[in-house]
Amino acid sequence: MSQHRHPGAPGRAGAVPALPDLPEATVARLPEYLRALHNLAETGHETVSSEGLASAAGVNSAKLRKDLSHLGSYGTRGVGYDVGLLIDQIEYVLGLTQRRAVALVGVGNLGHALAGYDGFVSRGFRIAALFDADTARVGEEINGLVVRHIDELPRVAAAEAIAIGVIATPASAAQAVADQLVAVGVTSILNFAPCVLSVPEGVDLRKVDLAIELQILSFHEHRKASLTALPATGGSALTALPGGLAVTDPQEAIGT
Amino acid sequence: MSQHRHPGAPGRAGAVPALPDLPEATVARLPEYLRALHNLAETGHETVSSEGLASAAGVNSAKLRKDLSHLGSYGTRGVGYDVGLLIDQIEYVLGLTQRRAVALVGVGNLGHALAGYDGFVSRGFRIAALFDADTARVGEEINGLVVRHIDELPRVAAAEAIAIGVIATPASAAQAVADQLVAVGVTSILNFAPCVLSVPEGVDLRKVDLAIELQILSFHEHRKASLTALPATGGSALTALPGGLAVTDPQEAIGT
DNA sequence: TTGTGTGAAATATTTCACAGCC
DNA sequence: GGCTGTGAAATATTTCACACAA
DSSP states (O other): OOSOOOTTOTTOSSOOOOOOOOOHHHHHHHHHHHHHHHHHHHTTOSEEOHHHHHHHHTSOHHHHHHHHHTTOOOEETTTEEEHHHHHHHHHHHTTOSSOEEEEEEOOSHHHHHHHTOHHHHHTTEEEEEEEESOTTTTTOEETTEEEEEGGGHHHHHHHHTEEEEEEOSOHHHHHHHHHHHHHTTOOEEEEOSSSOOOOOTTOEEEEOOHHHHHHHHHHHHHHHHHHHTSSOSSSOTTSOOOSOOOOSOOOOOOOO | OOSOOOTTOTTOSSOOOOOOOOOHHHHHHHHHHHHHHHHHHHTTOSEEOHHHHHHHHTSOHHHHHHHHHTTOOOEETTTEEEHHHHHHHHHHHTTOSSOEEEEEEOOSHHHHHHHTOHHHHHTTEEEEEEEESOTTTTTOEETTEEEEEGGGHHHHHHHHTEEEEEEOSOHHHHHHHHHHHHHTTOOEEEEOSSSOOOOOTTOEEEEOOHHHHHHHHHHHHHHHHHHHTSSOSSSOTTSOOOSOOOOSOOOOOOOO
């Protein structure tokens, strides 16, 4: 691509957004770059190389450059990237120039913590409403917000222009809540309940399952243990393991 | 592969683990299958087809079959999978046959919620210890566990055989905590702090960043808004968008 | 000379489609 | 007849390596 093309300049200088459809893997990394850039900006850096930003974000520099190249050319060859400019660009692409309103449904153990989580507010969002189905919890105030009954969702959603719904209910309630969110026009949902939700075409759904993360780590623990368990089988302990030798996690070595 | 090969039967009938090194994408889905299988078992199903399990887990059946084929052949052609057998097999591969001990560091807002999260306990883990650096929080009891000072980590880790460390501290403390966990022999870490951690080779690190999930959703909101914003540009509104037409999120349509 | 931007190569993952077994 | 297991094709993602701009 010739010359500098800045698709959708943040300053809206008459140009057009034309959000390029980024690879999903790239989208998932942009927030990480953004955080690293904010750190750099706070420590007085005005410029950063792909190498520098990549290591701050925990990726390799080739990947970073490829990712950023999808946004257009915001670097200067021989110099690096302008930190401020890149922050603006990424925030623009991620749609963070407007502070989206988030509705959190389910104010139990986890929901309570999410309601008080600074990161949402400090990173571009506004928790606009809290809901729960349990009347015992309705009325409680968390972080300056009053918990409302879920039946008030339609009214509140219209008033607050809710853009994103976060579900932190028990799994048994999650699908019903998702349906209600969809019904009031919410098109992005983040689900913390450990279950599969189905939503209509056009609604984006992401999920965070805390236990799954631990189970993935458990797999790798198991794997590491099963490898080190056979210290010397003659070399290729990594391949097939013909037969014999019952080794079911002797007791993973911890500490000295 | 000829006949039924059951690499590493759970019942340890003298056979060998021989954990096949599964594709990472497959590993990440196994916990989801496991949850779906438990649901099926509870509702009395003894057998399930790839189609049925796939839809319960929110994936397509081809992917499911490919994933399961990496574990060996546990299905019966023309019939489906034996629910109980598959549960055993997946639990075995994920290393859930032993209840791994988890240490949670950082008992603030989020950590507090994690300490009380049922899902960890119900899905194969044991929260063995809670730590914090803030002496004001040390001694507090959460869910039957007393919060200890982080300096006690070495002693406790040795006593409890901690396998996995969960970091729920502020970002500023996270790297130091990670270092301490690594120092006492922990080789798997789940990080909730919004920062990049570096750990030595051989230590597995996963990360959950709640704000990042919202930012990814925000991107898609932005994208949807920018597409629907040009209702009829003559057909190919999806391609480049030559120039002109300043469209910076008019106001995303919410509600009716 | 430095360091971005990017084609092209290498990997990883998903999907297709069907042979083979129950 | 139904459904798994799996090669082969299609996509997606990562990495390489270098032309070229500043």
